[in-house]
Amino acid sequence: MKLKKENILIVDDDINILELLQRHLKSWSFHTYKAVSVKEAVQILRDTNIDLLITDLKMPEIDGSELIKFVSEHYPKLPKLVVTGYPSVQDSLAAIKSGVVDYLTKPFTKQELENAIEKTLGNKNEITNVSESSVAANGTNYGEIIGGSEKINNVIQIIERVKNNKATIFIKGESGTGKELVARAIHYQGKFSRAPFIAVNCGGIPENLLESELFGYTKGAFTGADKNRDGFFQAANGGTIFLDEIGNASTAVQSRLLRVLQEKEVLKVGSQKPEKLDVRIIAATNSDLKEMINKGTFREDLYYRLTVVEIEVAPLRNRKDDIPLLVEKFLFKYGVEFKDRFVKITPEASAVLQRYDWPGNIRELENVIQRSVIMCDKVVDVSHLPDALKFTIDFPKEELLPLKEIEKKYIQKVLNATNNNKTKAAEILGIDRKTIRLKLSD
Numbered sequence: 001m002k003l004k005k006e007n008i009l010i011v012d013d014d015i016n017i018l019e020l021l022q023r024h025l026k027s028w029s030f031h032t033y034k035a036v037s038v039k040e041a042v043q044i045l046r047d048t049n050i051d052l053l054i055t056d057l058k059m060p061e062i063d064g065s066e067l068i069k070f071v072s073e074h075y076p077k078l079p080k081l082v083v084t085g086y087p088s089v090q091d092s093l094a095a096i097k098s099g100v101v102d103y104l105t106k107p108f109t110k111q112e113l114e115n116a117i118e119k120t121l122g123n124k125n126e127i128t129n130v131s132e133s134s135v136a137a138n139g140t141n142y143g144e145i146i147g148g149s150e151k152i153n154n155v156i157q158i159i160e161r162v163k164n165n166k167a168t169i170f171i172k173g174e175s176g177t178g179k180e181l182v183a184r185a186i187h188y189q190g191k192f193s194r195a196p197f198i199a200v201n202c203g204g205i206p207e208n209l210l211e212s213e214l215f216g217y218t219k220g221a222f223t224g225a226d227k228n229r230d231g232f233f234q235a236a237n238g239g240t241i242f243l244d245e246i247g248n249a250s251t252a253v254q255s256r257l258l259r260v261l262q263e264k265e266v267l268k269v270g271s272q273k274p275e276k277l278d279v280r281i282i283a284a285t286n287s288d289l290k291e292m293i294n295k296g297t298f299r300e301d302l303y304y305r306l307t308v309v310e311i312e313v314a315p316l317r318n319r320k321d322d323i324p325l326l327v328e329k330f331l332f333k334y335g336v337e338f339k340d341r342f343v344k345i346t347p348e349a350s351a352v353l354q355r356y357d358w359p360g361n362i363r364e365l366e367n368v369i370q371r372s373v374i375m376c377d378k379v380v381d382v383s384h385l386p387d388a389l390k391f392t393i394d395f396p397k398e399e400l401l402p403l404k405e406i407e408k409k410y411i412q413k414v415l416n417a418t419n420n421n422k423t424k425a426a427e428i429l430g431i432d433r434k435t436i437r438l439k440l441s442d
């Protein structure tokens, strides 16, 4: 086998097998990473660029097939090879279905391992194609973006169109909707992904420092500037700069930005010598820039330069079909992190999540799931959800009904929202439990 530089992650609870695999792989000059559990493997996958996953199926706590499912969803381009001591038809079928291209039975010879790895890595392109089309078909994830709703699919379509060029992009949406995630997807899914991605929170840097932080400064530009220094723009050269909360940029920063967009060059603070830069700018905000323009706090000319391509990330309440997919993702994430297992959710609790309005959007949903996973044992049910969610009652457009019927319906709704807890419902309705029964029966 030729000298290889690929990173291979091996996952097996049997240390002897791990050592054996590592010895063979090292003899072929692969870099190896070892994990004795799915939890460790997920951690390594997060932190490292892995080129091939070799995993056992039968492992305590979380099974290897769950790892394969996770990898197929989150790293669809990553080739997978299953090594198992217990081959069964079900195992093979499930593994093949989830995109595993090869399968090796213990005990195996060095030659068999070599053949399997060559075949798996050789099939990489094929796998890439298969998984990309299947992702497009069921639309469950794109990079880190989860969602199958039409609104998310539209966002993904725009990302596909802009990811390989350097057009300036403007992302707007409420807090927690995933604006930064979209910006990262544009950068990391496209052909400039190996160049830097620099995220700058314009609201997080004191106003008097933002200018020099962004564009750099020259020696003597201001007190304390004892040498020339590059800014975020120079650091992002060749790649992407993400200007988050752009509405917080001062007028000085705004006019410098305008120059960057118009001339494609940057002036360091204190310098007259422009530097040519090749940077894609992605700006984001959750404030209303149009209103800021009217008030005179945001430059209109800059606004039009920034909004060459606009992406609007819809609030979660307007794309509720995404909720179950997101819930599944976060249950997996926090189940592995806090409970060493897959945490499930009852249909009743799912229904509560579906009904809620999510003013804090996906960030709020993630926090709720994280908290519920910590509170529950193995299954999240309504009792683990925050009260604010349980007692939210929304009013869909209703036909005109007699008062009595509306009353009945409303009581029923409160009962549903309280998971049929008559005492709680009575408390909310301001009547006693007996009255609830009476009103429902006549």
Ligand SMILES: Nc1ncnc2c1ncn2[C@@H]1O[C@H](COP(=O)(O)OP(=O)(O)OP(=O)(O)O)[C@@H](O)[C@H]1O
Binding pocket: 144, 145, 146, 147, 173, 174, 175, 176, 177, 178, 179, 180, 181, 182, 286, 326, 362, 363, 366
């Ligand atoms: N479609 C999605 N799929 C999976 N995770 C998501 C999705 N959208 C958002 N998230 C997660 O929700 C959290 C908030 O997302 P992000 O930081 O991108 O939001 P934002 O719009 O930039 O919010 P803010 O305006 O408050 O800065 C992050 O942890 C992100 O990973």
Ligand SMILES: [Mg+2]
Binding pocket: 179, 180, 244
């Ligand atoms: Mg953000």
